[in-house]
Amino acid sequence: MPSIITHVAVPLALRLGLGGNVIPARLLACGAIGSMLPDLDVVGMRLGVAYGSDFGHRGFTHSLCFAALVALAGACFYRRLRARFLGAFLFLFAAVASHGLLDTFTNGGRGIEVLWPWSSERYFAPVRPIEVSPLGVRGFFSPRGIEVLKSEVIWVWLPALSAGLALLAARRR
Template sequence: MPTIISHAAVPLAIGIGLGRGRIPSRLLLAGVVAAIAPDLDVVAFKLGIAYAEAFGHRGASHSLLFALLLAAGASAAAPLLRTSRRTSFFFILAAAVSHPLLDMLTNGGLGVALFWPVSDLRYFAPWQVIEVSPLSLRRVFSAQGLAVMRSELAWVWAPCAVAAAIGVLIRRDIPSAGRGDRA
């Protein structure tokens, strides 16, 4: 997996690119939480659930179903997030789906159960360009952790920064592009 911090890059880039008029700060924060939430499955290790099981790491919580459930919950909470149900649903869906998609780009682990519960198969992307993050906090602050951070800067943060900058430039050039969606 990329480090838990790098999972926040996608919703941050979308939020910056679209601007506060479309992505209010509460929704942006919810998006960051949704992008990180699938990795709460590491608690399974403490509960004796094996990595390869359906509720192990990169299992059910990394599925499209999990992302849809988070998005549906955010849609129901749209008034609290100060946005429309539609905006809330699709922003949180994008944030949550970004997590397993980034994990599929890593060069380690057992893959991602993207289609759980329909299938227990775990998938990797054809290009595994992101250095897998160690699960141990001690190893994050090692030579391996430094390699992971360099990899994430190149393959996660840099593309997200470019996408956000393009969004900002488009909003500046097209006045209606920054208007909010509060229906």
Template structure:
């Protein structure tokens, strides 16, 4: 899996790129949480559920179906999020689904059940440059954790920063922009 730090990059970039009256800071905070939510499935290890099970790590919680259900649920709270319902659905879906896509770019694990419940197979993307992150906070603060952060810096943080900066600059040039 990619680290929690890398997973938050996608909603941060979306917030910077799409910031408007339709997208409130509350929605960004929710999206940041949703970008990490699929890894709640690591609890399956404690319950004795095997990794390769559809209920195991990188199983159903890493699917586009799960992301859509979560996004629909979050959309019910659009007023409390002070954001347009379409924006809530899209940002929530992107945040949650991006988790699976980043994990599918890692060089370890069994892949992600991207198309669950319609397909039980686990997938990786053709290009897998991100070092797989160790599970657990203690294991992350090791030499391996530094290698993970280095690969995420190159493949997630820097591209995310460039996209956010370009989007911010583009929005600044728009008439009546309130960046």
């Protein structure tokens, strides 16, 4: 997986590109949290859930179905998020779904159950340039963790920033 902090690149880029009127601060905060939410599945590893299980790491919590359910639940609070229902749903869906999709571009692990519950097959993208992040804090603050961050800057942060700026430029025309 990209590191947990890198998953927020997508909601941040969308906010940059679409602006605060479309994605208010409260909605952005929920999107940032939502983009990291799928990795709560690592708790299951500590409880003995097998990695390859539907409920294991990169299983159902990384699926498009999970993203839709989280987005639907979050969008129910659209007034508190100072957004419209559809806008909140679409933004939250993009934020949560981007997690699993970004993970498909990593060079480690056993793939992502993107299509759960319709399929338990785990997928990777055809190209996998992102260095997989170590799961523990100790591994993250190591030379390998630095390599992961470099990889994420190149393959996630710079493209996300570029996309956000392109949306911003298009919006200002």
